[in-house]
Amino acid sequence: MKEQEHIPVTKSERSAKFVKTGFQIGGNYIKHYSKKLFNPDLNKDQLNEDNATDIYKSLSELKGSALKIAQMLSMDKNILPKSYVEKFTQSQYNAPPLSGPLIVRTFTKSFGKTPDQIYDKFVLKSTNAASIGQVHAAELGGKKLAVKIQYPGVGDSISSDLKLVKPFAFRLLGMSEKELSIYIKEVEERLLEETDYELEVRRSIEFSEACRDLPNVVFPCYYPKLSGKRIITMDWIEGLHLKEFLRTNPSQELRNKIGQALWDFYNFQQHELRAVHADPHPGNFLITADQKLGVIDFGCIKEMPDDFYDPFFSLISSNVLEDKAKTIEAFRQLDMIHASDNAKQIDFYYNAYKEMIALFARPYTNKTFDFSKPDFFQQLYSYGEKVTKMPEFKPARGVKHFIYVNRTNFGLYNILHELQATVKTDTFQPHHK
């Protein structure tokens, strides 16, 4: 609990954080204009850079859903600079662990029984923190189980965090309320879904059933009868987290095997199920002793409607990108080029987005792709940084689905990069109209 001393916890503290950022940005403007008094040629580059630094500084100090939201809103800028990505992958809903009595109470409320009466063995001390809850080890009928318990009041805190973020986000990200609210709503929906453990159990069973035949991917068995609004009971998967796995110095062959499992898992979902596990956080995966990828969290699922899937993946897996008219047509469908844009703007966004899509599609262009190559990621990050600084990208563009689809795919690329894996990228091809 100690390390949390510096995390702003209460609503007022968090708003203080945002207010501080607001002030700092105000300060940056003052700095800018006072400098400009003496040097009229000064352009806004320095100002934008100062602003961006302050924004990211304050974002990375935030924890909990406020951070998730901020993080995903900045994902609208498509690709984050590397250092931020690192900070963000550590992000979690950080709450103090639940007390023993509250755990017992959560059980008696859900089942009318204490954990001791339900399981043969239940360890009252939690083993890990899950994103919005904590995990306990238990045993029933000789089987080792993982029991996930949600912190009380998480749903409320998400809604209040969102209300908090909104006014500042308009300013920070330079979006208008109308533009932003589409994205905020998308994020809020997903986050609230994550707090619905009953839904999570249903989906986990559905998805693990649908993905059953994928090679080298394993799922825990879920127990709906031992799960409820705040509790999920599933099999305990023994395995290593990505970081620990990498410390064991796995062979290239093994890295590729795990990477391939991960690639197949995501692309099978995207292209066959049209709904995807949208939280490629390294903590949601385990690598088992028999060299398989264990997937342990289905809290966040993004469904892809046809009007997004078709134009987006046509850009990626066909030669649409070579045809300017068709590409612009697809960009229009994806709201990346607006009806109100003039010819110059169309040209500008066409080029900028084409570059992004080309980067995104790079792994798909060959039958195999080596994710260990740093230059691909360098290009991604420098593109991201370039875009963040372009005033043309200040107003929001692109349909809301980009937030999670980008997060998923770039998240996947990042994990594969960490794994240094080479994977066959043609196992599950997009099929679009």
Place this chain on the structure above:
Amino acid sequence: MATAQQIRNGYIDYVLTNDEKPKSVYSFAKKLKISESEFYDFYASFSSIEKGIWTELVSETIHTLQQQVIWVEYSARDKALAFFYAFTEVLKKHRSFVAYSLKSRPGNFSTPEVLSNAKALFEQFAEDLINEGLENGELADRKFLSKRYKDALWVQFAFIVKFWIGDDSDGFEKTDEAIEKGINVTFDLCQRSPIDNLFEYGKFLSRNGNFKEKMGL
């Protein structure tokens, strides 16, 4: 022949139906078809009935807690938490009465007359667990202050009950949060903290007050 139980239930029924106390013991006894003296055999007044109900709620809570196997393993902090979780569970069965009993007594909640006996019982319970915490070092033994720890828990008692009455969240989830956070804060304050160390340091400096001269400052 009436029993204490019957009179009590009759009283609860009366106040919840009419939202006020009976006009007199006479009219109430008549309604229950008992004699006034039978009433006085058990209770001295209406408020003594209410007092009795509150005391029972607290003692019922303590009783259920002590029956749990895990109880003995709990730290003082856990015991306090468990008390309030169990207490709100017990209160749930009598929510209307609890709301009535406190509503009909305006003013500061800290110790309404109806709670006086329950308070005594709770404080005894609190003192036991505080002493336990002091003995095993979970709580900091501070001159004068240690005696006030139980008052801090009573403040929580009053606050939590009040919060619970106003709570309209599903399954009184917000009350759970209020308990978890509130009791943890109370216990954080009662355990050894930087303030104690600061105090110790201050004492040391004042005892060695002439250090400035010694160091030639």
